[in-house]
Amino acid sequence: MTASKEGVDRTTLTQAVMGATTDMFKMFSVCVEGGRQPDGNGILNPGFCAVVRFSRDVSGQVAVTLSPPIAKALAASVYGPEEAASDQRMKEVVAEVANMIAGGIRNNLQAVGMDFDISLPENISPADNKTASQNGGVSLSFRVNNDGCIVDAHLAPVAAA
Amino acid sequence: MKILVVDDSPFMRQAVIKALSETKYKTAEIAQAGEGKDALKQFKAGGIDWVLCDWNMPGMNGLDFLIEARKIKTPKHVPILMVTTEGTMAKMEQALEQGADRYVVKPFTAADIERGMDLAALKMAAKP
Numbered sequence: 001m002t003a004s005k006e007g008v009d010r011t012t013l014t015q016a017v018m019g020a021t022t023d024m025f026k027m028f029s030v031c032v033e034g035g036r037q038p039d040g041n042g043i044l045n046p047g048f049c050a051v052v053r054f055s056r057d058v059s060g061q062v063a064v065t066l067s068p069p070i071a072k073a074l075a076a077s078v079y080g081p082e083e084a085a086s087d088q089r090m091k092e093v094v095a096e097v098a099n100m101i102a103g104g105i106r107n108n109l110q111a112v113g114m115d116f117d118i119s120l121p122e123n124i125s126p127a128d129n130k131t132a133s134q135n136g137g138v139s140l141s142f143r144v145n146n147d148g149c150i151v152d153a154h155l156a157p158v159a160a161a
Numbered sequence: 162m163k164i165l166v167v168d169d170s171p172f173m174r175q176a177v178i179k180a181l182s183e184t185k186y187k188t189a190e191i192a193q194a195g196e197g198k199d200a201l202k203q204f205k206a207g208g209i210d211w212v213l214c215d216w217n218m219p220g221m222n223g224l225d226f227l228i229e230a231r232k233i234k235t236p237k238h239v240p241i242l243m244v245t246t247e248g249t250m251a252k253m254e255q256a257l258e259q260g261a262d263r264y265v266v267k268p269f270t271a272a273d274i275e276r277g278m279d280l281a282a283l284k285m286a287a288k289p
Binding site (some may be wrong): 023024026027075078079089092093095096099100102103104106107110115118120 | 169170171172173175176179217218219245246247248249250251266267268269270
């Protein structure tokens with residue numbers, strides 16, 4: 001793995017995203033497989049998306065998209081199966097998932113010499129998530145409880161003034 | 162025993178409470194705060210034995226809460242555990258310097274929370 005203030009290579013970023021995402025899902029006792037490049041079909045029903053932005057030494061963001069069944073499964077693992085899966089609850093779930101994945105990516109990349117700040121998570125419409133199409137980013141698909149989750153991440157060094 | 166759980170995410174507060182329910186601290190009374198100012202108000206009112214606090218929150222963040230809480234004289238030391246995604250060594254050192262007793266990085270397990278609290282309790286017991 002290589003990273004520096006000049007940037008981070010794609011393999012390093014992919015490993016950081018994979019590690020952060022699988023660690024996060026372990027907390028919720030769900031079955032997760034991944035990650036790989038999305039097969040083009042994406043998530044059949046991309047219900048909820050949240051983004052966390054990177055700043056200071058780098059610019060970029062991580063966006064997490066969860067299908068409603070995954071968001072519901074994560075909520076149920078914390079609140080119990082009886083808990084009503086309201087949209088508000090699902091938004092809280094995906095926001096916190098994005099927060100933990102962003103923190104994990106930052107912690108993984110700090111180990112290879114990069115350091116940056118992360119913002120508070122923000123819920124956005126899945127349709128507004130354009131991260132995967134940006135240069136230098138990675139987009140990984142995970143299977144969680146046999147359903148889909150996509151994590152898009154990109155970061156680029158901030159040019160010195 | 163009363164534990165104050167501080168996190169702006171209701172989902173994460175519930176995740177911490179669920180984790181606590183799987184530890185030896187499961188019989189504790191739980192109080193909650195969604196941001197630092199409310200946490201500080203409850204801390205000042207007294208009766209809090211432990212605080213488990215997030216770092217990144219809108220309004221007063223966890224570090225500012227920690228700094229303000231440590232200015233308050235309490236009848237006994239109240240351990241404060243930071244439970245946060247801020248997992249870098251620099252952030253951990255910063256929190257410990259400001260008076261945090263232990264540090265638990267999200268994502269966590271019930272065992273991580275219990276271990277953090279146990280180690281904070283041991284540290285307290287070792288103090289003269």
